[in-house]
């Protein structure tokens with residue numbers, strides 16, 4: 001099922017600011033990044049998805065439901081981890097998460113068990129009876145994640161989940177999110193502006209800017225340069241370039257690697273393998289060149305929008 005589907009979604013605040021403009025997209029299950037600079041419209045998008053804010057025009061469906069018409073049903077299937085610290089310092093993680101499990105409709109004992117289980121999943125089991133006020137930033141982030149998951153949602157919305165964490169804390173949080181997305185089968189939409197993190201854990205990406213869609217695609221499609229094959233040979237890169245030239249392929253050397261323009265069909269692979277064997281070289285790698293997401297968004301490249309409806 002499509003996770004989120006919008007058609008010409010537009011949000012104009014009373015003061016006249018257009019936070020979302022004609023946004024049309026279809027997000028498929030997976031770990032999806034929602035990226036954009038400050039003010040791009042991410043929070044507005046999330047508030048509309050949760051049914052907290054009405055759209056000005058256009059349609060939105062979350063797990064097939066209209067959040068404006070059925071906000072409770074949407075929230076029973078969606079978990080939300082806010083960016084900012086909003087936790088009661090005097091309560092323990094166990095108390096807070098149990099309380100939220102009860103609000104979601106579980107009886108007392110089941111809520112307590114479910115809260116313990118969720119806190120175990122996020123790595124807070126041992127510390128669950130301590131007051132949240134004494135927790136580190138990393139632990140507080142985990143409590144926020146636990147409260148978002150305690151009602152066993154189908155979709156998790158995570159707003160800047162690594163905010164304020166040190167490098168080790170970030171790594172641990174990213175591993176945890178990746179595990180939730182892959183092992184627990186919960187789809188995740190994660191707001192972030194850290195492209196390196198997105199590259200590590202996300203399957204697809206939606207980029208918005210000034211309320212408009214910049215690009216939506218799988219991370220693999222964005223980071224694979226379809227036009228260049230990368231051939232890695234320990235020694236003899238020059239020999240390989242010459243052998244390819246003999247076969248009518250204009251390659252160029254870049255250190256130990258040889259960059260080969262890829263043809264529309266797969267025949268270039270055969271030509272490269274033939275040249276490697278003929279030159280008697282040890283082949284270490286033959287792959288499409290991969291780009292970093294940051295290259296796509298810092299080079300001021302014209303954003304690529306593939307048609308009006310985008311499938312991620």
Ligand SMILES: Nc1ncnc2c1ncn2[C@@H]1O[C@H](COP(=O)(O)OP(=O)(O)OP(=O)(O)O)[C@@H](O)[C@H]1O
Pocket residue numbers: 013014015017018019036037038039040041042043044045
């Ligand atoms: N309640 C509001 N009233 C008027 N304008 C608003 C309101 N909320 C947001 N905006 C404006 O709408 C635009 C989009 O804001 P939004 O908070 O959705 O962006 P964002 O991408 O989440 O930014 P950030 O990363 O800073 O949280 C901004 O120009 C913002 O100033």
